[in-house]
Amino acid sequence: MPDPDKIPVFVLTGFLGSGKTTLLNRFLADGVKTAVVINEFGEIPVDQDLLANQNLPLTVLSGGCLCCKVKGALAPTLKNLWMTWEQAASKPFARMIIEASGIASPEPILDTLLRERWLAGRYHLQNVITTLAIPSAAAQLDSFAEARAQVAWADTLLLTHADVSNADQQTALATRLQVLAPATPRLTAEDFHALSLLTKAGPSLRRLPPAGPLPVHNFRSISLHLEQILPWQHLQTLLQQLLNRHPQDLLRIKGVIYLAEQTEPMVIQAAGTRLYPPTPLTARTSDDRRSRLIFIVNGEPTALATDLNKAFVPLLSRNAIKLH
Numbered sequence: 220m221p222d223p224d225k226i227p228v229f230v231l232t233g234f235l236g237s238g239k240t241t242l243l244n245r246f247l248a249d250g251v252k253t254a255v256v257i258n259e260f261g262e263i264p265v266d267q268d269l270l271a272n273q274n275l276p277l278t279v280l281s282g283g284c285l286c287c288k289v290k291g292a293l294a295p296t297l298k299n300l301w302m303t304w305e306q307a308a309s310k311p312f313a314r315m316i317i318e319a320s321g322i323a324s325p326e327p328i329l330d331t332l333l334r335e336r337w338l339a340g341r342y343h344l345q346n347v348i349t350t351l352a353i354p355s356a357a358a359q360l361d362s363f364a365e366a367r368a369q370v371a372w373a374d375t376l377l378l379t380h381a382d383v384s385n386a387d388q389q390t391a392l393a394t395r396l397q398v399l400a401p402a403t404p405r406l407t408a409e410d411f412h413a414l415s416l417l418t419k420a421g422p423s424l425r426r427l428p429p430a431g432p433l434p435v436h437n438f439r440s441i442s443l444h445l446e447q448i449l450p451w452q453h454l455q456t457l458l459q460q461l462l463n464r465h466p467q468d469l470l471r472i473k474g475v476i477y478l479a480e481q482t483e484p485m486v487i488q489a490a491g492t493r494l495y496p497p498t499p500l501t502a503r504t505s506d507d508r509r510s511r512l513i514f515i516v517n518g519e520p521t522a523l524a525t526d527l528n529k530a531f532v533p534l535l536s537r538n539a540i541k542l543h
C-alpha cells in the first residue's frame with residue numbers, strides 16, 4: 220500500500236509526439252492539486268504553454284533529457300518542491316507528475332526517485348505511464364532503444380492516436396508489445412479507465428534500474444525564433460517541405476507561432492511526417508509576438524540545417540537559428 224505520508228509521483232513517458240502533454244492536461248482536469256515537472260529536450264520550452272491550467276506549481280527543465288544532461292536537476296527540484304510543501308500551512312499539491320522528454324530513457328529518472336534516500340523517504344513512485352502513438356509506435360520501437368526502454372519500465376501502457384490508426388498499425392504494435400512487455404496492462408487513451416490511473420496503486424515491489432553509465436543519445440535539436448509574421452499557408456508549405464524531405468531524421472516539430480491571419484498565438488505540432496493544423500493557445504506565459512519553433516532530429520542534422528537555412532534565413536534576424 221502507498222505510504223500516506225509520502226507524496227505520490229507519476230512518471231509520464233513515451234516517444235516524441237505520442238501524447239504525453241495531451242494526457243497530462245486530461246489528468247490535471249480532475250482538479251487535484253498537482254505539482255508538475257516538465258522536461259523538454261529542446262532549448263526553447265513549449266510544453267508549459269500547452270497546459271490548460273497555468274495555476275499550478277510548475278517546473279520546466281529544458282535543454283536536455285532528465286535521463287542524462289539534466290538528470291542532476293531532478294533531485295534538487297524535488298527537494299525544493301518538498302520544502303515548499305512542508306512549510307505551507309495549506310498544502311500546495313497532493314501529487315506530482317513528471318513528464319519526461321520524448322527521447323528520455325526512464326531508468327535514470329526512476330533511479331533518482333528510488334535510490335536517492337532523502338527523496339525515497341518523502342516521495343512514493345506510484346505509476347510509470349508510457350504513451351504509444353499507434354500509427355508510429357512499432358517503427359519507433361524498432362529504431363530507438365529509448366522507445367523500447369520506455370515500454371520496458373512502464374507500469375501501464377497507454378495507446379494513443381487510435382482515432383487516426385488502422386488495423387495493420389494496431390496489429391503491428393500489439394505484436395511488438397507482446398514481445399517487449401507481454402504482462403504490462405494496456406489501455407487506450409480514450410478509455411475511461413485511463414483517467415483512473417492516478418488513483419490506482421502501483422506495483423507493491425519495484426525492480427531497481429541497473430546502475431550504469433548515463434545513456435548517450437543520437438538526437439539533436441534546432442531552435443529558431445521567427446520575427447516575421449507569416450500567413451499560415453506560407454509557413455505550412457515550408458514546414459511540410461522539410462517534413463517530406465527528411466522523413467527519417469526529422470522526428471518532431473513544435474512551436475508557438477504568430478500568424479498574419481490570427482491575433483492570438485497558435486501552437487503547431489508535427490510528429491513523423493504528420494503536420495497538425497495550428498490550434499489557438501488558451502494560455503500563454505509571455506506574449507512577445509516572436510514565433511519559436513523547435514525541430515528534433517535523429518543524428519547529425521547537417522542536411523536539415525542547410526534546408527532550414529534556405530527556408531528561414533531570409534525571414535530571420537541574424538543568429539536566430541541555434542543547434543543544440
Ligand SMILES: Nc1nc2c(ncn2[C@@H]2O[C@H](COP(=O)(O)OP(=O)(O)OP(=O)(O)O)[C@@H](O)[C@H]2O)c(=O)[nH]1
Pocket residue numbers: 233234235236237238239240241242266320321322350379380381382383408471473488490495
Ligand atoms: N488524432 C490524435 N491526435 C492526438 C492524440 N493524442 C495527442 N494528439 C496530438 O498529437 C500531437 C502531439 O501530442 P503531445 O501531447 O504534444 O505529445 P507529447 O508526447 O507531449 O510530445 P513531446 O513532448 O514533444 O514528446 C498534438 O498535436 C496532439 O493534439 C490522439 O489520441 N489522437
